[in-house]
Amino acid sequence: MKFKQIFQRLFGSNKQKPVSPQNGTQADKSEKMQKMLMMLSNTKDVELTCDEVFALLDQFVELAAQGEDVAQLMPLVKHHLDMCEDCRDEYKVLESIVQNVA
Amino acid sequence: MDKRTNEEWIADLRAGGEQQAKALEDLRAIILRGLPYAIAGRLDPNSPESEALAEEVVQETLMRVLEYLDTFEGRSQFTTWAHKIAVRAALTELRRRRWREVPLPEMEMNEDGDSSYRELPDDQAxxxxxxxxxxMLKRVNRIIMEELTDKQRKALMATMEGFxxxxxxxxxxxxxxxxYKLMHDARLRLKKRLEKEGLTPQEVLSVFEQAGK
Structure with a gap:
């Protein structure tokens, strides 16, 4: 099956526009400052890096899919995913794949 | 074809020849089934761009799988490990395409720090x-100026802007x-400096939360 057919079967054919990355309105700035402060508040002395989390991500996703308490089992991975949007995005996509494809 | 054990995947991919080619063909089909979940909401699935991206990512993933085969430790299904590599490759490329035209935000720094963050919207506070x-903003900006390197400030600004x-x-x-390490160091520095000045991030945060109410 071709990629496009797989895609259409899963998600339909509606075109989805990506959200504009530029949203630097004044109204967002208070929110951004709050976001930064939340990050500071959640900062730990020892944190895993993106590479370390990537090495464990497949295992983490499978444990989560099995209903395990991953926050308890792999707290440092969970914490990194809370802090890092790039890794969190990758986790969410991999989670969808494991739930629906793998 | 999808029912190989982890050991069988490794053996077939290491075998070379037709055995390896068949395993790569099967893995390719598996990865292609997962990629729509990476592309959904990020690119028009009907565009030639989308199909070309999928092809590009599959090729890259198969190459990386072979390159890093020895690092697979069997702590997950082999196919989950391969999907992980594909997801990273796909999202990396999608991020690059989406943000390539967007310049890194500039900071207009002065002794008080980034001036743009001193002018917050006039809400009902x-x-x-x-x-x-x-x-509080002035204080936080001063701390940012004093504690962070130029690179850390640029990175902080970029991530606050959603980069x-x-x-x-x-x-x-x-x-x-x-x-990530650089930003972790920056966060630790800011947090410790706030503490040194008798503040916690929560206390600073409460000023903004109250002001926003």
Whole structure:
């Protein structure tokens, strides 16, 4: 099956526009400052890096899919995913794949 | 074809010849079934661009799988491990395409720090709250100026503006992992300095939350 057919079967054919990355309105700035402060508040002395989390991500996703308490089992991975949007995005996509494809 | 055990995947991919080719063909089909979940909501699935991206990512993933086969430790299904590599490759490329035209935000720094963050929207906060908030912003900006390196400030600004870490890292001439470490160091410095000044992030946050009410 071709990629496009797989895609259409899963998600339909509606075109989805990506959200504009530029949203630097004044109204967002208070929110951004709050976001930064939340990050500071959640900062730990020892944190895993993106590479370390990537090495464990497949295992983490499978444990989560099995209903395990991953926050308890792999707290440092969970914490990194809370802090890092790039890794969190990758986790969410991999989670969808494991739930629906793998 | 999908029912290989982890050991069988490894053996087939290491075998070379037709055995390896068949395993790669099967893995390719598996990865292609997963990729729509990476592309959904990020690119028009009907565009030639989307199909070309999928092809590009599959090729890259298969190459990486072979290259890093020895690092697979069997702590997950082999196919989950391969999907993980594909997801990273796909999202990296999608981020690059989405953000490539967007310049890193510039900071207009002065002795008080980034001026743009001193002018918050005029919401319904009381005059006292607004004064508190302005003072606190000035203080936070000063701490940012004193504690962080130029690179850390640029990275902080970029991530506050929503730049993906990976894309900000590339613009700053480093990789994502190194930027995460740099930002972790920046967060620790800011947190410790706030503590030294008798503040916790929660207390600073409460000033903004009250002001926003």
């Amino acid at each position: 009381s005059p006292e709250d607004q004064v508190d908030r302005k003072d 993906p870490l990976e894309e900000a890292a590339q613009r700053l001439g480093m990789n994502r992992n190194a930027l």
